[in-house]
Amino acid sequence: MxxxxxxxxxxxxxxxxxxxxxxxxxxxxxxxxxxxxxxxxxxxxxxxxxxxxxxxxxxxxxxxxxxxxxxxxxxxxxxxxxxxxxxxxxxxxxxxxxxxxxxxxxxxxxxxxxxxxxxxxxxxxxxxxxxxxxxxxxxxxxxxxxxxxxxxxxxxxxxxxxxxxxxxxxxxxxxxxxxxxxxxxxxxLQKKDRYALKPAEGDGFLLLSGNEAIGMGALLAGCRFFGGYPITPASEVMEFMAAELPKVGGCMLQAEDEIASIGMVLGASFAGVRSMTSTSGPGLSLMTELLGLSAMAEIPCVVVDVQRGGPSTGLPTKTEQGDLNLALAMSHGEMPKVILAPISVHDCFDIMFQAFDIAERFQVPVLVLTEQALGHRRTDLPKSMLRELKELSVKRVPQEFNPSAYLRFALTESGVSPRSIPGDKGGAHVITGLEHGENGAPRHDEENRKVMMDKRWRKLDAIAKEHGTPWRFGSDTADIGIIGWGATAGAVREAVEVANNTGLSVAAIYPKILYPNPDEAIRPFIRKHRVVIVLEENQTGQYANFLQAIYGADLGFTPERINKYDGAPFRPDDVLAALRDVAARHGIKTPTVTAKR
Amino acid sequence: MSDNNSKTTAAQGPAYGDEGVGADGPGCAVGLKAADYKSGKRPVWCAGCGDYGVLNSIFNALAELQVDPDNLAVISGIGCSSRLPGYIKTYGFHGAHGRAVPVACGVKVANPALTVLTVGGDGDGFSIGGGHVSHACRRNIDITYIVMDNEIYGLTKGQISPTSPVGARAKSNPYGTVESPVNPMLLVLAYGGTFVARGYASQPKQLVQLLADGMRHKGLSFIHVLSPCVTFNKAAGYDFFKERVQDMPADHKTDDLMGAMRLAADESRFYTGLFYKSDRPEYTEGLRRSGRKLEAPPPVDIEAMIHQFS
Structure with a gap:
C-alpha cells in the first residue's frame, strides 16, 4: 500500500x-x-x-x-x-x-x-x-x-x-x-491505512499562530507600547506582547476597556513610541471615535481586528469577515485611514512591518483586519523569517525645531507634516480633534476646513500606489477571476491550483491593502477576466459592494458573489463547488474539477 | 533589532528615557517665569470664568518647579476647561470627551521622564470619563489630574452635570434634577488616589501650592478645583463658594484616610487643602521593578524567539 x-x-x-x-x-x-x-x-x-x-x-x-x-x-x-x-x-x-x-x-x-x-x-x-x-x-x-x-x-x-x-x-x-x-x-493494532507522516531533513520549522505572528511582527517592527483589553479571539496578541515587551523596554498595559486601550495607544504614540492595540468587533466598535481622533490629529496608530461573528456578542469563537463595512465607514465624519488584510500566518508577521511603516510615515491610523480562522491558525514558518530580518531603524533621533517657524500641521504636497514629540526642543504644539490650522490651533472657517480636509486625505494617494501590489494565484489568462481578501486565501489558493490542474482556468487576486483601493491592480484584473467573483465570509458581500461602488459605473462591474457566513472558514472544496457552479452558469466547461480527495 | 544600547534621556526622545524623574529631576530649565509658559493664545472662556484662575495657578506652579516646557505634556478631553492645553506653551493634547485620563496614562508609560498634567471638567471626568478615573488611581500612575468643577455643562450651554446638586435647574432639567450628585473627592479617596486635594479658583496661593505638591508627588495626584461658571451656573457662583469654602481643620492628618473621607463627605462646606497622601508604589516604577528594562533596553533576542516558537 x-x-x-x-x-x-x-x-x-x-x-x-x-x-x-x-x-x-x-x-x-x-x-x-x-x-x-x-x-x-x-x-x-x-x-x-x-x-x-x-x-x-x-x-x-x-x-x-x-x-x-x-x-x-x-x-x-x-x-x-x-x-x-x-x-x-x-x-x-x-x-x-x-x-x-x-x-x-x-x-x-x-x-x-x-x-x-x-x-x-x-x-x-x-x-x-x-x-x-x-x-x-x-x-x-x-x-x-x-x-x-x-x-x-x-x-x-x-x-x-x-x-x-x-x-x-x-x-x-x-x-x-x-x-x-x-x-x-x-x-x-494492525496498521490498515495509508497515512504516515514523512519527516524530512532540515533544522525544523517555527510554529506560530496568526495572533502570535501579529505580535512578533509588531515587536520586531518596533512596537513598544500595547494598550490591551481581553477579547476572544484576539487576546493572544495582547498576551504575546505582555510577555515580550518588558524585555525590550516596552510595556503592555491592560486597560479598563477598549476605549481606554485605544486612548492609551494614542497617548503613547503622541509621546513618540510605536504603539498598537488588538481587538475584535465589539472592541473596534468602541474604538471608532478615538480612531477618528487619530486621523484628525494625525497620530499614528495600529489596530488589529481579529474578526469574529457579529453583530453584538455574535459568535465569539467563530470566524467571519464582517467588520469591513465598519472599518471602511469609521468613524463619524470622513476620516482617512488605511486597511490591511493579511492572507496567511506568515503574512500576519510581514504585514505588521508595513502597518507600522505606513502609520509612522503618513501619520494615519492603520487597521489590520484578520479573523478568528487566521488568528487561531497555527502554521509552520521558516526560521529564516527571523534570522534573515534586516535591522530596522525605528529609533527616533531627537530633533530640534525652530519654535517660531515650526508648524505641526504644515501644508505639504504629500499631506504629511513634520512631527515633533514631547522631549524635542522647540517642537511644542497642541494637537486637537477640532478642525485646526497649520499651527494646530482650532479654526472653524470655511477656507481652512477645505484645505485641511484635502491635506489629510491627500496622504492616501501615495499609500495606495506604494502598497498596491497584491497577491496573485493561478493563470493570468483565466476566464474566471476571484477577488478575495484576508484569510480565505488559504483555501482559495489550493482551490485555484486544483481547478487549473483539472481543466478549469482560474485566477485569484488578494490585495494586501483594502483601503485606499489599489486601483492600479484591481482595475486591470476586473477587465481581464470574463467572470469576476468576489469571495468573502460575510452575508452581504461587503467587499463586493465596495468594489461595485467604485467599478460598477465605469466598468459595468457586477461581480458574482460567493459568501459564507456560518462561522466556519471556507474550505478548498467549498470554493471548488462554488467555482463549478459559477462556471456552469456562465457556460464555462469544467471537465474534471474535484477536490484533491 | 533596532534599539541601540545607548542611554537616552527624555530630551533625546521617548523610546526609552531614564527612569522617570518628574518635575524636579534633571532636564529642568532654569529661570523660567510664569509668563514664559503662556502660549499667547487668548482663552475662549467667558470673562470671570474660574478657569482663568486655574490656568494662572498652573503657570505659577510650573514656574515654581521650573518644569521644562519641552518635557511637559498637558492632556485634556472636551469641555470649556479642556481647552486649557492650548494656552500653555508646551506639548498639548486636546483629545476626545472623557478620555483625557487614558491618553495621559499612555503618554506617561511611553515616556516616564515627562511631567504629565491632565485637565478637564466635572462632566469629562465624572460622567463620560468616569470609568477611567478609578483605574488610573488603581494604577497610581504619575500624572497630575486637575478637575475644574463648575457643576454644569458650560460648552454645550447649560445642562446639569454629575456634580449638580439635587433640584438644580438647567436647560436639560427645567423642573430640577432629581439625581444626587457624585462627590469627586470621596470617589477618588475610595479609588485609592495617593494625593487627593481640593482647591478653589479664587484662592490662587493655596492652589499653586497644591498643584506644585501634586506634580512633585510620585503617583496619581488628584486636585479638585472649584471653578465657578459665571454664565450658566449662577447658583454656584463666587458668592456661593465664598460662603462655603473653608480651610482644612488644622488637626487633620494627611495619612488619615477615614478622616479625609469624613471631611470630603461634609456637604455643608467645601474644605480646601490636602486631604490625603500616601506612598504606594507608582505604576511605571512598579513596571521597572518587575522587569521592564528602561535603561538601555536590549534588542529583541531573535534566537530566544526561535527557541520559544519551535
Missing amino acids: QQVHDFAMGIGGESGEGIMLAGDILALAAARSNVHVSSVRVFPAEVRGGPSLHRTRYGTDHVYNQGSLYEIFVALSNPHYELQRSSIALDAVMVMDGDPDAFDPAAVYPELASRAVYVVPMDKIAREQIKDAHTKNMVAVGACAALFNFPKDQIEQNLAERYRRKDEKIYLNNLAGFQAGYDYAQKH
Missing part, C-alpha cells in the same frame, strides 16, 4: 480533556521534523464544557489551509465523532476511545464497517494503568504517534520541555500515558 503523507487530522473531545494540547504536541513534533503543518483550534464559547476540536493538515509541501474533510479523526469519546461526522471523509481513518472487547464501532455506527477504525482504550489505560484520568489525551497522542509515524523522540522531548521543570509528577504521568498509548498501538 502506497503511503500518503498529506492528510488532515482532527482530534475531538470534551473541553477540558486536553484536546488542544494533544493536537499542539503532534503538530509541533511534525514541524520540528520539517513537515509542513496548518492547524486550527476550535473552542466552545462557554467557560467550561462543550466540544473542543483541534484540526491539523500535515504535508510534505506547503499547506495553505486545514484541508477540506478529515482523513483521520481521533474521537476521545463517541459523541465527538457524531458531532463531526459531516466533516469526516467517507473513507477516513478513525481512532476511537473504547474497550476493544466491548465496543464494536461498526455495530454502533454502520458507516464505519468499511473503514479503518482503531479502537484504543484511552480512558481505561489512563485510569487503570497510569492512575491519572487526565492523561487520556496523552494515550491518544501515543497511539497516533505509533499509527501515523509521528516522531516519538520529538514528542518525549516536548513533554519534558513543557512539564519537567514545572511539575515532575505531571511530567511523568504524561510521559507514561504517551508511552502506554504508543505501546498499545504497537502491540494490539
Whole structure:
C-alpha cells in the first residue's frame, strides 16, 4: 500500500480533556521534523464544557489551509465523532476511545464497517494503568504517534520541555500515558491505512499562530507600547506582547476597556513610541471615535481586528469577515485611514512591518483586519523569517525645531507634516480633534476646513500606489477571476491550483491593502477576466459592494458573489463547488474539477 | 533589532528615557517665569470664568518647579476647561470627551521622564470619563489630574452635570434634577488616589501650592478645583463658594484616610487643602521593578524567539 503523507487530522473531545494540547504536541513534533503543518483550534464559547476540536493538515509541501474533510479523526469519546461526522471523509481513518472487547464501532455506527477504525482504550489505560484520568489525551497522542509515524523522540522531548521543570509528577504521568498509548498501538493494532507522516531533513520549522505572528511582527517592527483589553479571539496578541515587551523596554498595559486601550495607544504614540492595540468587533466598535481622533490629529496608530461573528456578542469563537463595512465607514465624519488584510500566518508577521511603516510615515491610523480562522491558525514558518530580518531603524533621533517657524500641521504636497514629540526642543504644539490650522490651533472657517480636509486625505494617494501590489494565484489568462481578501486565501489558493490542474482556468487576486483601493491592480484584473467573483465570509458581500461602488459605473462591474457566513472558514472544496457552479452558469466547461480527495 | 544600547534621556526622545524623574529631576530649565509658559493664545472662556484662575495657578506652579516646557505634556478631553492645553506653551493634547485620563496614562508609560498634567471638567471626568478615573488611581500612575468643577455643562450651554446638586435647574432639567450628585473627592479617596486635594479658583496661593505638591508627588495626584461658571451656573457662583469654602481643620492628618473621607463627605462646606497622601508604589516604577528594562533596553533576542516558537 502506497503511503500518503498529506492528510488532515482532527482530534475531538470534551473541553477540558486536553484536546488542544494533544493536537499542539503532534503538530509541533511534525514541524520540528520539517513537515509542513496548518492547524486550527476550535473552542466552545462557554467557560467550561462543550466540544473542543483541534484540526491539523500535515504535508510534505506547503499547506495553505486545514484541508477540506478529515482523513483521520481521533474521537476521545463517541459523541465527538457524531458531532463531526459531516466533516469526516467517507473513507477516513478513525481512532476511537473504547474497550476493544466491548465496543464494536461498526455495530454502533454502520458507516464505519468499511473503514479503518482503531479502537484504543484511552480512558481505561489512563485510569487503570497510569492512575491519572487526565492523561487520556496523552494515550491518544501515543497511539497516533505509533499509527501515523509521528516522531516519538520529538514528542518525549516536548513533554519534558513543557512539564519537567514545572511539575515532575505531571511530567511523568504524561510521559507514561504517551508511552502506554504508543505501546498499545504497537502491540494490539494492525496498521490498515495509508497515512504516515514523512519527516524530512532540515533544522525544523517555527510554529506560530496568526495572533502570535501579529505580535512578533509588531515587536520586531518596533512596537513598544500595547494598550490591551481581553477579547476572544484576539487576546493572544495582547498576551504575546505582555510577555515580550518588558524585555525590550516596552510595556503592555491592560486597560479598563477598549476605549481606554485605544486612548492609551494614542497617548503613547503622541509621546513618540510605536504603539498598537488588538481587538475584535465589539472592541473596534468602541474604538471608532478615538480612531477618528487619530486621523484628525494625525497620530499614528495600529489596530488589529481579529474578526469574529457579529453583530453584538455574535459568535465569539467563530470566524467571519464582517467588520469591513465598519472599518471602511469609521468613524463619524470622513476620516482617512488605511486597511490591511493579511492572507496567511506568515503574512500576519510581514504585514505588521508595513502597518507600522505606513502609520509612522503618513501619520494615519492603520487597521489590520484578520479573523478568528487566521488568528487561531497555527502554521509552520521558516526560521529564516527571523534570522534573515534586516535591522530596522525605528529609533527616533531627537530633533530640534525652530519654535517660531515650526508648524505641526504644515501644508505639504504629500499631506504629511513634520512631527515633533514631547522631549524635542522647540517642537511644542497642541494637537486637537477640532478642525485646526497649520499651527494646530482650532479654526472653524470655511477656507481652512477645505484645505485641511484635502491635506489629510491627500496622504492616501501615495499609500495606495506604494502598497498596491497584491497577491496573485493561478493563470493570468483565466476566464474566471476571484477577488478575495484576508484569510480565505488559504483555501482559495489550493482551490485555484486544483481547478487549473483539472481543466478549469482560474485566477485569484488578494490585495494586501483594502483601503485606499489599489486601483492600479484591481482595475486591470476586473477587465481581464470574463467572470469576476468576489469571495468573502460575510452575508452581504461587503467587499463586493465596495468594489461595485467604485467599478460598477465605469466598468459595468457586477461581480458574482460567493459568501459564507456560518462561522466556519471556507474550505478548498467549498470554493471548488462554488467555482463549478459559477462556471456552469456562465457556460464555462469544467471537465474534471474535484477536490484533491 | 533596532534599539541601540545607548542611554537616552527624555530630551533625546521617548523610546526609552531614564527612569522617570518628574518635575524636579534633571532636564529642568532654569529661570523660567510664569509668563514664559503662556502660549499667547487668548482663552475662549467667558470673562470671570474660574478657569482663568486655574490656568494662572498652573503657570505659577510650573514656574515654581521650573518644569521644562519641552518635557511637559498637558492632556485634556472636551469641555470649556479642556481647552486649557492650548494656552500653555508646551506639548498639548486636546483629545476626545472623557478620555483625557487614558491618553495621559499612555503618554506617561511611553515616556516616564515627562511631567504629565491632565485637565478637564466635572462632566469629562465624572460622567463620560468616569470609568477611567478609578483605574488610573488603581494604577497610581504619575500624572497630575486637575478637575475644574463648575457643576454644569458650560460648552454645550447649560445642562446639569454629575456634580449638580439635587433640584438644580438647567436647560436639560427645567423642573430640577432629581439625581444626587457624585462627590469627586470621596470617589477618588475610595479609588485609592495617593494625593487627593481640593482647591478653589479664587484662592490662587493655596492652589499653586497644591498643584506644585501634586506634580512633585510620585503617583496619581488628584486636585479638585472649584471653578465657578459665571454664565450658566449662577447658583454656584463666587458668592456661593465664598460662603462655603473653608480651610482644612488644622488637626487633620494627611495619612488619615477615614478622616479625609469624613471631611470630603461634609456637604455643608467645601474644605480646601490636602486631604490625603500616601506612598504606594507608582505604576511605571512598579513596571521597572518587575522587569521592564528602561535603561538601555536590549534588542529583541531573535534566537530566544526561535527557541520559544519551535
